[in-house]
Amino acid sequence: MATPAASRANPPRESWAGNSPLRGAARQRLIEAAGRCVVRDGLPATTLSSVASEAGVSRPTVYRYFEDVHALISATLLDAGRSLGGDLARHLRAWREPRRMAVEAMLYVLNEVPRSPLLSAMWSSTALDAEMLADFTRPGVLAMAREALDRLVKAASWSDEEADECVEWMLRVLLSLLVAPAPQRSEEQLRGLLERRLAPVLAPAPNRKGGRR
Numbered sequence: 001m002a003t004p005a006a007s008r009a010n011p012p013r014e015s016w017a018g019n020s021p022l023r024g025a026a027r028q029r030l031i032e033a034a035g036r037c038v039v040r041d042g043l044p045a046t047t048l049s050s051v052a053s054e055a056g057v058s059r060p061t062v063y064r065y066f067e068d069v070h071a072l073i074s075a076t077l078l079d080a081g082r083s084l085g086g087d088l089a090r091h092l093r094a095w096r097e098p099r100r101m102a103v104e105a106m107l108y109v110l111n112e113v114p115r116s117p118l119l120s121a122m123w124s125s126t127a128l129d130a131e132m133l134a135d136f137t138r139p140g141v142l143a144m145a146r147e148a149l150d151r152l153v154k155a156a157s158w159s160d161e162e163a164d165e166c167v168e169w170m171l172r173v174l175l176s177l178l179v180a181p182a183p184q185r186s187e188e189q190l191r192g193l194l195e196r197r198l199a200p201v202l203a204p205a206p207n208r209k210g211g212r213r
Contacts (some may be wrong), residue, residue, distance in 0.1 A: 034076045086150030098156035099199040
């Protein structure tokens with residue numbers, strides 16, 4: 001028979017069967033548990049079993065909400081990205097000029113990712129493979145990024161097509177700088193690089209069908 005102390009140290013898993021929270025709330029609980037696992041144990045060691053244990057549920061319960069560990073980790077990254085996107089949108093209120101906003105947006109994310117225990121744990125891991133990186137340019141992520149950059153989109157007077165292309169291009173440049181940061185640059189050096197090589201290509205195409213004329 002388990003002692004009270006042992007019961008506290010090893011609380012029984014809860015299956016949620018017959019007493020499950022709303023689906024959205026259950027997913028969020030698992031995403032938060034996955035985030036804690038990644039921060040504590042690292043991405044390679046985060047499995048459906050470890051997340052189930054962290055959340056206090058059975059492994060089959062996790063499968064009710066996520067097809068596999070890739071789907072769970074992708075959802076966890078998306079959740080962290082949504083939070084970062086909200087912070088970015090507020091940060092961009094300090095500027096009005098589109099080119100400056102684009103550069104400052106990139107610098108903000110590049111500075112904030114290492115400061116986030118969850119995002120830094122993911123980006124520093126060799127387990128962030130090509131399949132997972134591909135998730136960053138899927139429609140849902142692009143839409144989330146466009147929402148975060150709404151002030152920039154409006155300030156630049158981009159058409160919908162231009163906004164989609166420019167946001168995608170910014171994400172692709174951001175990914176390359178996160179995945180392959182060498183050669184190392186100071187913030188001012190990186191700002192200069194982005195001002196010279198990123199900002200100019202984000203200008204609206206003057207003679208493009210559907211673009212600004």
